Amino acid sequence: xxxxxxxxxxxxxxxHCQPIKDVDQSIIQLAEEMLTIMYxxxxxxxxxxxxxxxxxxxxxxxxxxPFLLVNPQIxxxxxxxxxxxxxxxLPGVQVKVQRAEKVKIEAINLRRHQRLMQIxxxxxxxxxxxxxxxxxxxxxxIDYLSWWRHLLIKNKLRKLSxx
Ligand SMILES: [Zn+2]
Numbered sequence: 659x660x661x662x663x664x665x666x667x668x669x670x671x672x673x674h675c676q677p678i679k680d681v682d683q684s685i686i687q688l689a690e691e692m693l694t695i696m697y698x699x700x701x702x703x704x705x706x707x708x709x710x711x712x713x714x715x716x717x718x719x720x721x722x723x724p725f726l727l728v729n730p731q732i733x734x735x736x737x738x739x740x741x742x743x744x745x746x747x748l749p750g751v752q753v754k755v756q757r758a759e760k761v762k763i764e765a766i767n768l769r770r771h772q773r774l775m776q777i778x779x780x781x782x783x784x785x786x787x788x789x790x791x792x793x794x795x796x797x798x799x800i801d802y803l804s805w806w807r808h809l810l811i812k813n814k815l816r817k818l819s820x821x
Contacts, residue, residue: 661695661709666748667819670710672796677714677729681772685715689726689768693717701746703786705793708747716790720782730765730791732758733776741785743799751814753799753807757788 664670678685688711696704696717703718718725737759744752761784763777779787789799800808800815 661691663695663699663704663708663746664710665818666751666798666800666815668710668747670707670712671747671793671798673707673712674796675706675712675714675794681728681766681768685713685728686726686768686772688713689715689717689728693719693724693726696746699746702782703790704746705790707793707796714794716787716794718783718786718790720786722783724769725777726768727763727765727777728768728772730763730787730794732761732788732791733764734762736760739781739785741782743785743789745789745799748798748800748815748818751800751811751818753803753811755785755789755799755802757785760784761787763787763791 692704692709702720703716705716706713714729716727716730735758738756739759740754740756742752743755760780764774766772767775
């Protein structure tokens with residue numbers, strides 16, 4: 659099976675994903691395949707809506723090794739941090755996004771005995787976690803743009819929708 663990354667404005671990117679009830683072999687396999695396709699595209703994160711599936715599953719690797727997370731939830735956040743972010747579903751688009759500087763996440767970690775665990779993150783990892791969890795709620799980086807910045811990248815977005 660080979661997964662295909664959905665490009666904006668694909669409707670799958672706007673869905674609100676359902677929690678995963680059973681972590682079975684098919685979920686583990688899907689997560690591993692997502693990680694593979696993410697690496698192939700030189701991404702640092704990928705969420706299920708980006709491959710057209712309605713499940714709460716994200717994969718991330720910001721250079722500290724992979725996280726394969728089921729039903730990730732932000733349980734605390736603090737501080738503010740701005741970073742330029744890209745997205746595999748918005749090729750060529752970069753947006754400065756302000757997020758929490760530090761987050762605590764609870765998730766089932768598929769690479770750690772499938773146990774529910776807490777992950778504390780700052781910097782790039784914190785941004786990546788928040789970016790991917792946004793995807794599970796149908797939210798994209800362009801939603802953070804002010805209306806006039808949105809106007810500036812309108813042509814870029816229009817080109818994507820014609821592809
Ligand atoms: Zn993204």
